[in-house]
Amino acid sequence: MNSNTQTIGMRQKESIFSFLISELKPKGKIFTPFNIISFPVIVVGLVIIFLRFKNGIGSVTNLTQDVPWGLWIGFDVVTGVAFAGGAYVLVFMVNILNLKQYRPILRITVLNGFLAYLFYSAALLLDLGRPLNVINVVIGNNFGVSSVLFLVGWHFLLYMLALLIEFSPAIAEWLNARKLHRFLTGIAMGAVIFGITLSVLHQSGIGALFLMAKDKIHPLWYNSYLPLLFVVSSVFAGISMVIFEGSISHKVFSGQLNENDQQAHHNILTGLSKICALGMFAYLTLLVLVFVHEQNYAYINSPMGYWFLLEVLGFVVLPMLMFFMAYRRQNVLLIRIAAVLTLLGIMLNRMNISIICYRWDAAERYIPSWQEFTVTLTIIFIEIWVLRWIVRRMPVLQRLPQWVGGGH
């Protein structure tokens, strides 16, 4: 707090450029365990990315002609978008339903969502064989309007813009730009409403991508309700990510918070766990409905059937019950465990649909190469670095500057 008010005082004297340059310098310790692990991974990852553009996708990945979408799409994009769903759910709760108690975690969630989308699109570009032609989709000389991917892409792009607008008041506060701040808060409501709409559509759209792969995905995972299942599961996947990520950032950035904030955070977590439990109950009901409707009993007594049961019982039913119990007993630890289980479950579900049970009968199985894992880690680590840089500088977790009206 103290240092923050000092920088605001100093900022009026110095020019904006010298301020920006001073902000570029790292704050905090350099040799932390996280930095020591992440830095070499990022260096290796960047080398692999260079090799990918020099020698082609096949030189660093194990993708086959049968399984053309691997870890970079199945995890980075398909799973990652579900994890980033917390942004639209929380924005809906705070700005539309007016549930003010969740406001303290809104900014960090929106920032997380924005960075996640930014880096997933980067991962997507790495996976494109002819990335320069991505411009065809944007400038509109070749609109494939009947394509689900086209619609997902555009909703994705516009939603990133909406998230940036939603977060932009924090940037204005950091730069001490008061007029800009007033303008940005003014247009934020439009971004909120369209952001939620765009989210609902691209979350379900990712499920709709797999509708045409009817004969390729195992029948226990393929059904015509995929879009609905994806959007419902994105609600509790996103919230679980908020719980998980919030628990970490409240430890790491504990200096920016006081005791009241910590207590408020516990109340927020129990509230979120109730929403998760209800969301998972709705999802489970849908799953049972689909299972009965598609008459999938015959597949259960097989290795794929046991794999399916593990996903549903171990990573949907179990965390759902844990969320219920944790809410009733106000047990924060149990909430965190349930959130981690839910995230693993969503990862399992999305990977099952896009990789593991996609062409499960193929002669040549796809197993991601170490390079693919390293690049995925690299993208996540760079994202965390950028997140940390922003949180240490802009009013994300910390109190707003005095000149901003209204509560945080």
Next chain:
Amino acid sequence: MSINRRTFFKAMGATAMALTVGKPVVASNETESGTELNGILYDVTRCRGCHGCEWDCADAHGFSDFDIPKNPPFRQTDEKHRTVVNHYETSKGSLPRKIQCMHCNQPACDAACLTQAMHKTPEGPVIWREDKCMGCRYCMISCPFDIPKFEYHSTNPQIVKCDMCINLISEGEIPACAYNCPEEALMYGKRSDLIREARRRIHDEPDKYIDHIYGEHEAGGTSWLYLSPVPFNELGLNTNIQHTSYPSLTKGFISSIAPVDILLPAVLLGIYEATKKSSNKEEEI
């Protein structure tokens, strides 16, 4: 004229039936623009499996380092082989079967492509256009026959698949494989003519063929048609494939996008106004 109850209900039932099934679902031979599609009829009983079409195809598409392994195992098309012929052990002995793009009437790859690089031409072939493709490989995900192949080891990769020799067709010639087949197992022509010819062959020699033309209705109809002496699943063809087109699977989702984009903001705005007012009242009290 006497109408008793029973005939009345019969008439009612017949009318209802006519209304519901009145429009028969038949795979069309025409594109939306009204021109007639071309196709190729492949008769397995005439094919000797000489792999000649593979050489002709490689020749026509400029693959210089082309090679067919001796004693080949089961092969798939790949980035160097737009078509392959495999031999299958069937109930009537070893039979060959050619694999290539089926050139669906309503292709999944065309509907999937977000840059219109995959394109169903009015002449019939489904082609890939280099200047538009961004290499996302969604066509490979969508194709029910696993046909588009990707050059993973190229820095400027292409999607490789049979293009029914579009450059030859547009000059009024016929595709290389059909032109060169020594046994006339491949027949190029208008799709409707080919279906008529296939029916004639089945009719003339009912013992020689099974009574089914693969591709007439599969995946909503394809430009490539198969005739076989054994059930098609014995030749490695997917016989569970749906008879409606693959793009119809996503039609429902795509048509729901515009209503959601328009109506959901209105609903959200309504909820926002409602909760804003109620919280203001609470504050006043």
